Amino acid sequence: MNPEMTENAAGTIQDLIEGRLPDETGRFGPFGGRFVSETLMHAITLLENQARAALNDAAFVRELESELADWVGRPTPLTEARSLSREWGATILLKREDLAHTGAHKINNALGQALLARWSGAKEVIAETGAGQHGVATAAACARAGLPCTVYMGAVDAKRQAPNVDRMNRLGATVIEVTSGDATLRSAVNEAMRRWIKNPETIYYLLGSAIGPHPYPWLVREMQKIIGTESRRQIMDRFKRLPDSVVACVGGGSNAIGLFHGFLADPSVRLIGVEAGGTGTDRNAASIVHGTPGVLHGCYTLLLQTDDGQVLETESISAGLDYPAVGPEHAFLSSVGRAEYRTATDDQALAAFDECCATEGIIPALETAHALAAAKQLATESPGELILVGFSGRGDKDLPTLRAKQDAPNG
Amino acid sequence: MVDTESIPGADRIESAIRSAKYEKGFALAPFLTAGYPSLDRFPDFLQGTAAEADLIELGIPFTDPVADGPTIQRTSRTALESGASIPWILDLLATTQIDTPIIIMSYLNPLLAYGFDRFAKDCASVNVCGLIVPDMPFEERQPLNQIANNHGLCVIRMVSPVTPNDRMKQICTAARGFIYATTICGTTGADDAIDVSAEQLLTRVRTHSSIPILAGFGIRTANDANRLSHHCDGVIIGSALLEAIDRNEDPADFLRNIRPISTATNKNPGIKP
Numbered sequence: 001m002n003p004e005m006t007e008n009a010a011g012t013i014q015d016l017i018e019g020r021l022p023d024e025t026g027r028f029g030p031f032g033g034r035f036v037s038e039t040l041m042h043a044i045t046l047l048e049n050q051a052r053a054a055l056n057d058a059a060f061v062r063e064l065e066s067e068l069a070d071w072v073g074r075p076t077p078l079t080e081a082r083s084l085s086r087e088w089g090a091t092i093l094l095k096r097e098d099l100a101h102t103g104a105h106k107i108n109n110a111l112g113q114a115l116l117a118r119w120s121g122a123k124e125v126i127a128e129t130g131a132g133q134h135g136v137a138t139a140a141a142c143a144r145a146g147l148p149c150t151v152y153m154g155a156v157d158a159k160r161q162a163p164n165v166d167r168m169n170r171l172g173a174t175v176i177e178v179t180s181g182d183a184t185l186r187s188a189v190n191e192a193m194r195r196w197i198k199n200p201e202t203i204y205y206l207l208g209s210a211i212g213p214h215p216y217p218w219l220v221r222e223m224q225k226i227i228g229t230e231s232r233r234q235i236m237d238r239f240k241r242l243p244d245s246v247v248a249c250v251g252g253g254s255n256a257i258g259l260f261h262g263f264l265a266d267p268s269v270r271l272i273g274v275e276a277g278g279t280g281t282d283r284n285a286a287s288i289v290h291g292t293p294g295v296l297h298g299c300y301t302l303l304l305q306t307d308d309g310q311v312l313e314t315e316s317i318s319a320g321l322d323y324p325a326v327g328p329e330h331a332f333l334s335s336v337g338r339a340e341y342r343t344a345t346d347d348q349a350l351a352a353f354d355e356c357c358a359t360e361g362i363i364p365a366l367e368t369a370h371a372l373a374a375a376k377q378l379a380t381e382s383p384g385e386l387i388l389v390g391f392s393g394r395g396d397k398d399l400p401t402l403r404a405k406q407d408a409p410n411g
Numbered sequence: 412m413v414d415t416e417s418i419p420g421a422d423r424i425e426s427a428i429r430s431a432k433y434e435k436g437f438a439l440a441p442f443l444t445a446g447y448p449s450l451d452r453f454p455d456f457l458q459g460t461a462a463e464a465d466l467i468e469l470g471i472p473f474t475d476p477v478a479d480g481p482t483i484q485r486t487s488r489t490a491l492e493s494g495a496s497i498p499w500i501l502d503l504l505a506t507t508q509i510d511t512p513i514i515i516m517s518y519l520n521p522l523l524a525y526g527f528d529r530f531a532k533d534c535a536s537v538n539v540c541g542l543i544v545p546d547m548p549f550e551e552r553q554p555l556n557q558i559a560n561n562h563g564l565c566v567i568r569m570v571s572p573v574t575p576n577d578r579m580k581q582i583c584t585a586a587r588g589f590i591y592a593t594t595i596c597g598t599t600g601a602d603d604a605i606d607v608s609a610e611q612l613l614t615r616v617r618t619h620s621s622i623p624i625l626a627g628f629g630i631r632t633a634n635d636a637n638r639l640s641h642h643c644d645g646v647i648i649g650s651a652l653l654e655a656i657d658r659n660e661d662p663a664d665f666l667r668n669i670r671p672i673s674t675a676t677n678k679n680p681g682i683k684p
Binding site for chain 1 (some may be wrong): 460470473497519524525527528545547572574575599
């Protein structure tokens with residue numbers, strides 16, 4: 001931990017539960033903040049004011065709730081995975097964000113922010129995307145809200161998630177393939193930020209994860225916490241008890257933070273975030289498990305970096321988890337010990353993917369398969385428990401990646 | 412009061428800019444990516460550039476330079492691949508005689524990794540006068556600002572066309588060394604033509620600032636520099652200089668073309684130093 005950044009850091013889990021975090025500087029303890037160029041300071045200050053005003057405006061909230069119900073299809077179901085439960089020796093419950101419109105939790109945030117963009121009078125929306133799920137969700141939400149939309153996507157990701165590029169185009173978005181840097185999600189964020197700096201007064205930057213400068217980590221979490229609120233209610237209704245563990249995959253960490261928020265104030269519930277273990281300890285995207293504190297994309301958080309503070313390239317079979325940083329609220333939850341973080345490797349995720357397809361009749365996203373792999377591990381460690389898994393998205397988009405892997409001489 | 416105490420680095424910067432403004436029409440502050448195009452060739456470029464410069468800005472390369480355009484992204488990547496780092500550039504400065512005041516530009520993360528206090532101390536020992544940290548806005552200036560001041564360095568503040576007036580006043584009041592006015596919204600090296608909005612920004616900064624003002628971002632030609640110099644004290648040239656190096660031009664020649672001393676006019680003199 002850098003002493004310079006932690007001197008005045010305050011904040012406890014109680015502060016978080018009672019809504020005092022992030023604080024007025026956008027911090028969760030030492031993590032978070034606003035590390036952006038002067039040109040963007042005005043834009044993010046304005047965004048925070050507009051977001052707070054909109055979320056307190058009854059008409060805005062009414063429209064958001066009605067669109068979430070009738071256009072997104074919420075509440076999403078809670079499915080008992082009977083075969084996996086039998087095989088793994090625990091009760092496995094799946095919160096089915098894959099059944100939300102466009103096939104992942106990303107739509108909750110994309111819709112909320114697209115309505116906010118329209119409410120604030122923005123002329124154009126830009127977004128970054130990794131797996132393409134956020135890009136598709138943003139393209140759909142902007143079509144619905146009547147706003148033009150441009151999506152920045154790393155060229156590597158555009159290739160491995162080609163079906164999503166088609167979907168974005170069909171939904172009327174312009175997709176710009178980013179070839180700078182490592183041509184994955186992190187470079188897409190860089191390019192989107194550069195475009196935003198050029199027109200901070202007319203462009204709305206619709207960030208897709210709970211990362212970036214304040215207010216994004218807060219705003220995205222507010223849009224995603226419906227996953228946790230619904231899950232808790234559904235479990236209490238059906239099982240009359242809380243889950244023992246709540247498991248979700250973490251790239252930037254928006255689906256996990258949304259799910260965790262429903263259970264933060266229930267100390268008996270273990271919160272477990274699962275990062276991409278890639279092909280091993282040297283080649284992964286696990287910023288909490290293997291990272292150290294630093295500043296990237298506007299916030300102080302945990303990063304995969306060299307001793308010189310240069311950000312490392314990451315590796316994961318899952319484009320959506322292939323990111324060298326993590327949302328600052330996860331860094332905070334890890335530092336105060338409220339949530340635990342572990343990894344699932346590519347191979348573990350692929351094994352869980354196959355099991356889920358074959359026995360539950362559901363094709364999970366490769367991101368989601370990481371959460372399933374960890375749930376299997378947990379079931380082995382503590383048999384018989386009630387485990388809630390954030391089923392963040394559907395896996396149709398991953399079929400080309402899996403096909404390529406099958407066809408590869410060594411894979 | 413921190414804001415009024417003497418900071419040797421800031422004093423040197425201010426006096427270098429004021430002398431240049433008075434004697435040469437405007438101050439020329441070239442930017443080089445440290446370690447570009449290679450560790451071996453950089454020292455010569457540094458010497459050649461320093462000879463024509465009133466102030467020199469050295470950029471520590473970073474993997475994710477979000478405030479920079481394609482040229483500095485590329486030079487940063489090349490410099491990193493060839494092994495440029497904070498210890499390398501500090502070692503080079505320790506063994507190179509450069510009389511021109513030096514400013515180090517770095518994104519926050521490499522500085523955090525090196526340690527703020529160690530960095531400020533090591534910079535001061537090799538005659539660095541100031542720091543520019545593009546992803547450290549005014550609100551987040553502490554503790555680095557105080558630590559730098561303790562070692563005699565200033566942290567340069569930036570303003571942009573979208574900085575509101577009340578905020579600009581606050582920033583200018585606390586600033587030392589010079590105000591870095593980014594004449595366009597966007598990243599470094601833009602090829603948008605310098606237009607009237609740049610002049611409006613500089614005029615607006617002038618009403619709030621008692622220290623020198625340098626214009627930067629997208630300044631590519633002698634014309635750009637001359638035009639803006641009527642509204643500020645000097646210009647920062649980065650991407651265009653690095654592109655000249657790529658074309659095998661001598662950086663000193665390139666800078667002499669930007670400010671031909673023989674024709675330099677002194678229409679808007681600063682205070683004689």
